[in-house]
Amino acid sequence: MKPKIKICGLKHPENIREVLSLQPDYIGFIFYPGSKRFVGQLEAAWVARLKGVKKTGVFVNADIDHVKATASQYAFQAIQLHGNESPAYCADLKENHVEIVKAFGINAHFDWAKLADYEGVTDYYLFDTQSAHHGGTGIRFDWKLLDGYPSDKPFFLSGGIGAENIADALLLGDSRLYAVDLNSRFETEPGIKDIALLKRTLQTINDE
Template sequence: MMIKVCGMRDVENIRSVAELGVDMIGFVFWKDSPRYVSMMSSGAGIMPDYAGDNGRCVNGGVKKVGVFVDGMPQDIVTRVYNYGLDYVQLHGSESAVMIDNLRRTLEPDIRQGVKIIKAISVETAEDVDKWREYDGVADMLLFDTKCTCAGGSGRMFDWNVLQNYDGSLPFILSGGIGPDDVQRVKDFDHPMLAGIDLNSRFETAPAVKDVEALKAFVRALRG
């Protein structure tokens, strides 16, 4: 099972989390988020805005995910290039046409092999059914708790509604997973579950992750 740690910004914190053996690190490029990564120079002490320094704080085995909420395509393309993103996570109301056009822009000239994750906000079984709009254009789905903050709410939805998901796209489970939820994650069974997303409930401050809490969680989940 893949483990994605989202909402990171501080270089040293990123390095420490990457060393835990997680699979993905997520960077939020939505300005209304307290975890927003702005386009600042590497001297500012946060995530650098170009791929050279970026590669020094995330080792090659950890995939980089950029999170966007109804972002302008050119802004997404710029950040994919500058940060060397492996995945683009779309967390707004992006249409299938927009996603298809974005992929055609990115591949192959900007970022060969870039993958697209479409997030779907979930409260009811009917919400889960929205995946059908993105069948054939997204590489992966992410099911998150429906809220006004576009992720990072710290709240968990009823995972039982995901039994209604009968698609062929693998998905990441998100929404309020915390340090005490190891057994709950282990007990959740779905053939298309690819991984989990960890964020606000592992924070000591917005965009700063508790490395020891993450270490204990990762060991317990994979041990």
């Protein structure tokens, strides 16, 4: 099975329309004010009307009532949590009938045992490069570290995935790899995706 495609960090309607023409499985909108890809003034009602793709809201240690209200306004089908959100926080959100994707920053010192408490309250994990900026670094972590991943839960692979290494990601041979998350390495500037580069990369995936 080829992994699903998530294109994250969208904020401009015309660019979003172009991204949707590529038919990704997920698109992501970042609600962390510290991100260069913060959605800003993107109109909730306009996003809510988008069809044919799973819309994902990305949050970092946000007030849970704010997350719930935003998910409703934008008609999100998935919530990605990129901070220190607790298992109880995830369980509460999961009752809203959205997919819960819990992100973890990975480095050589990551303790895989911390995943155990999240097993029953998340649908997917997302593994990104460890960073104080909560993602968007464009830096790839050592994918060999995934050899230590102890769970059967499917995961999104993020962190420095670009056109030059997407084939390597597809060759990981890990049946738990559910989706690849394409973001900062596919931009002309933060929040503006390079449609031609994405198109070529998606063709690479389809040809594998």
